[in-house]
Amino acid sequence: xxxxxxxxxxxxxxxxxxxxxxxxxxxxxxxxxxxxxxxxxxxxxxxxxxxxxxxxxxxxxxxxxxxxxxxxxxxxxxxxxxxxxxxxxxxxxxxxxxxxxxxxxxxxxxxxxxxxxxxxxxxxxxxxxxxxxxxxxxxxxxxxxxxxxxxxxxxxxxxxxxxxxxxxxxxxxxxxxxxxxxxxxxxxxxxxxxxxxxxxxxxxxxxxxxxxxxxxxxxxxxxxxxxxxxxxxxxxxxxxxxxxxxxxxxxxxxxxxxxxxxxxxxxxxxxxxxxxxxxxxxxxxxxxxxxxxxxxxxxxxxxxxxxxxxxxxxxxxxxxxxxxxxxxxxxxxxxxxxxxxxxxxxxxxxxxxxxxxxxxxxxxxxxxxxxxxxxxxxxxxxxxxxxxxxxxxxxxxxxxxxxxxxxxxxxxxxxxxxxxxxxxxxxxxxxxxxxxxxxxxxxxxx
Numbered sequence: 001x002x003x004x005x006x007x008x009x010x011x012x013x014x015x016x017x018x019x020x021x022x023x024x025x026x027x028x029x030x031x032x033x034x035x036x037x038x039x040x041x042x043x044x045x046x047x048x049x050x051x052x053x054x055x056x057x058x059x060x061x062x063x064x065x066x067x068x069x070x071x072x073x074x075x076x077x078x079x080x081x082x083x084x085x086x087x088x089x090x091x092x093x094x095x096x097x098x099x100x101x102x103x104x105x106x107x108x109x110x111x112x113x114x115x116x117x118x119x120x121x122x123x124x125x126x127x128x129x130x131x132x133x134x135x136x137x138x139x140x141x142x143x144x145x146x147x148x149x150x151x152x153x154x155x156x157x158x159x160x161x162x163x164x165x166x167x168x169x170x171x172x173x174x175x176x177x178x179x180x181x182x183x184x185x186x187x188x189x190x191x192x193x194x195x196x197x198x199x200x201x202x203x204x205x206x207x208x209x210x211x212x213x214x215x216x217x218x219x220x221x222x223x224x225x226x227x228x229x230x231x232x233x234x235x236x237x238x239x240x241x242x243x244x245x246x247x248x249x250x251x252x253x254x255x256x257x258x259x260x261x262x263x264x265x266x267x268x269x270x271x272x273x274x275x276x277x278x279x280x281x282x283x284x285x286x287x288x289x290x291x292x293x294x295x296x297x298x299x300x301x302x303x304x305x306x307x308x309x310x311x312x313x314x315x316x317x318x319x320x321x322x323x324x325x326x327x328x329x330x331x332x333x334x335x336x337x338x339x340x341x342x343x344x345x346x347x348x349x350x351x352x353x354x355x356x357x358x359x360x361x362x363x364x365x366x367x368x369x370x371x372x373x374x375x376x377x378x379x380x381x382x383x384x385x386x387x388x389x390x391x392x393x394x395x396x397x398x399x400x401x402x403x404x405x406x407x408x409x410x411x412x413x414x415x416x417x418x419x420x421x422x423x424x425x426x427x428x429x430x431x432x433x434x435x436x437x438x439x440x441x442x443x444x445x446x
Contacts, residue, residue, distance in 0.1 A: 001057045003083035006091045012113035013258075013282065015219055016147035018156065019107040019130070019181075020169070021137030025099045030066055035136050036105075037065060043129035045122065047090055047111050049082035057083075069096070076101050088116045105137050114146055118220035126219075127179060127202070131212055134181045138208045141170035141186060145177035146222050148283035152254045153177075176235040178219045178227075184209035190238055200234045223255040261289040268439040269297050269430075271348075275355040276430075297430065300437050302414040302421070309405055309412040312397050320397035324404070327381030334378065345386050347442075350434040353382070358429045371423050377401055379423065380416030383434050387413060391438075391445050409445035413437070 006014055023032050041048065050060045054068025060082070068080040076099065082092040089112040097104040117123050126144065134142060143150070157165040158174040173182075173190060187195050187209065195211050196203060202214040215234050216227040232248040265273045273292050280288045314320040328345070331353070335342045339356050341349040357363075363371065380401065387393040387406045396405040396412060402420070405412035415437075422432040 001051055001059075001085065003051050003053075003057070003085055004087065004089040006089045006110050006112040012115070014110040014112040014147040015114050015117055015126075015144060016150055017107065017109040017130070017142070017144040017179075019105075019109075019133060019137075019139060019142040021105045021133065021139040021142070023096070023103050023105050023137055025103040029069070029096075033065075034062075036133060037062065039129050039132035039136075043125040043132070045125055047084065047088050047116065049090055049092060050085055051083040053081035053083060073098075088112060107133075110147060115220050118218055120217045123218045127212070127214055130179060130181065131204070131206070134210050134212060135206050135208060138183065139181050139210055140183040142179075142181035143177040144179035144219065146219070146258075148258055149222060149254055150175075150177065151281075151283045152257060173235065173238045176213070176215060176231055176238065178215055178222050178231075180213040180215075181206075182211045182213065187211050195238065198234050198237050200230065223258060225252070225255075228252060228255060257287055258283065259286060261286045261293070263289050264293045266296055268436045268443075269433055271351045272354045272430075272433055272435045275351065276358060279359060297433065297436050300418065300432075300440050302418040302437065303411045303441075304405075304414075306407060306410050306412055309396055309407065310398060310403055313399055314397045317397060321395055324381045324384060324395060324397070327377050328385045330374065330378035331382040334375075342382075345382070345389055347386065347390060347435070347438050350383065350386055350438055353379075354429060354433045354435050358426065361426055363423050363425050363429065372420070376419045376423055377416065379434070380404075380419035383418060383437065384413075384415035386438060387415065387441055391441055393441075408441050411441070411444050413441055 048060075052058045052060050052064040052068050054064075055071045058064040058067070065080065069078045072078050072080055077095065077097050079093060079095045082090065082094070084090040090110070092107070092109040095104075095106040097106075111117070117126065130142060130144065143155075153175045155175065156170075160168070170186065171189075172186070182190070182195060192205075192211075195213070196205055198213055200213050200215050201217055202212065204212045206212060213234065215230045216222065221227055222231075228248060228251040232244055232251055235247050236242055236244040263270075263274065263277070277285055277289055277292065312320075332342050335353060335356060339349070339352045341352045343349075362375070366375070384393070384395060384404070384406045387408055388395060391408045393406040393408040393413075396407055398404045401416045402414070404416055405414060418432060418434070418437050422428055422434065424432075
């Protein structure tokens with residue numbers, strides 16, 4: 001049963017919910033959790049999970065839930081996952097800590113895309129679901145917000161070390177999100193009257209002493225200036241030690257960081273950079289796109305005019321060509337599992353190779369001696385083979401690999417020199433990409 005991963009929609013933001021509460025361990029687990037799933041089923045609507053994941057995946061049903069929690073039980077804890085097979089994507093996890101440890105219920109939920117929550121009614125239903133959970137399972141803290149913006153805000157640790165964060169949790173108002181539930185202890189520390197008088201779209205005291213606070217009617221437009229003003233007003237009210245103008249300026253800066261940027265990459269490396277930005281953390285992606293838009297790779301220097309080419313100095317041209325072919329096969333052997341296109345020796349496979357080396361941090365991870373002795377010759381030979389096959393190039397063999405050339409038009413290219421520069425660092429994978437050299441050679445071949 002294939003589920004739709006939130007990672008499948010790379011260019012979209014997610015709505016994230018974190019919920020940390022308690023449950024009555026004196027009651028049977030099924031009866032205690034039934035209202036939780038009733039609220040989910042009543043209010044989730046179009047993002048309702050249809051897959052339950054325990055030790056295996058099952059179609060959503062209450063029986064499947066109880067089965068998953070039972071089979072994943074490990075001593076004094078258990079967990080399960082909930083997913084969807086269709087748009088919008090959902091990734092939801094439920095963790096339960098069981099006696100003799102203090103009983104706790106934790107939910108982590110991502111719905112993607114965030115734009116799904118542009119409608120006020122969908123957002124109202126989401127709020128009602130969280131309200132129902134919070135009334136039943138008294139929380140220490142719960143929040144729902146743009147996942148990317150929450151990361152920029154410093155959530156969940158807010159600059160604290162792991163030990164402090166896990167010990168103290170959300171022990172003061174570090175941030176006000178789109179949706180917030182403050183537990184009784186946190187409310188009392190701020191002052192119940194102050195919390196209940198917060199200027200926000202919805203503020204409600206729950207029967208168990210928690211306070212539900214929603215800053216704005218819809219989640220998707222969290223970055224609009226009106227929503228940011230509402231967020232800053234609520235935060236400044238709850239934290240009188242903080243300045244409204246400073247809070248608003250910070251929120252606007254975060255909005256600018258997340259504002260969509262149209263990719264305008266240098267055409268010779270655009271296919272490679274497009275792959276790279278897809279792997280950048282989503283809260284940093286727009287900034288990286290802007291950086292790549294302004295960046296221009298250095299012009300390749302691994303060439304000389306054809307009339308300055310060094311003559312062949314090998315005993316057998318045929319054996320030299322066979323040697324280059326064997327070296328190129330080493331790259332195929334190294335990468336074919338993760339880069340199937342490497343078999344094809346095409347310009348597109350060069351981009352795939354570029355991306356895989358970048359993804360692996362290859363120049364940083366592997367030993368320098370092994371890179372220079374094995375990877376560089378294999379990469380250089382492979383690049384040369386692509387130049388020969390697709391640009392009508394011709395090898396001019398030399399005993400010294402660094403002097404070996406491929407004649408294309410009015411230039412000879414030095415693929416092994418390029419490979420050596422390429423493997424110096426992770427930055428050099430961008431500065432000296434195989435993709436770029438091929439495109440420049442293509443441009444100069446006539």
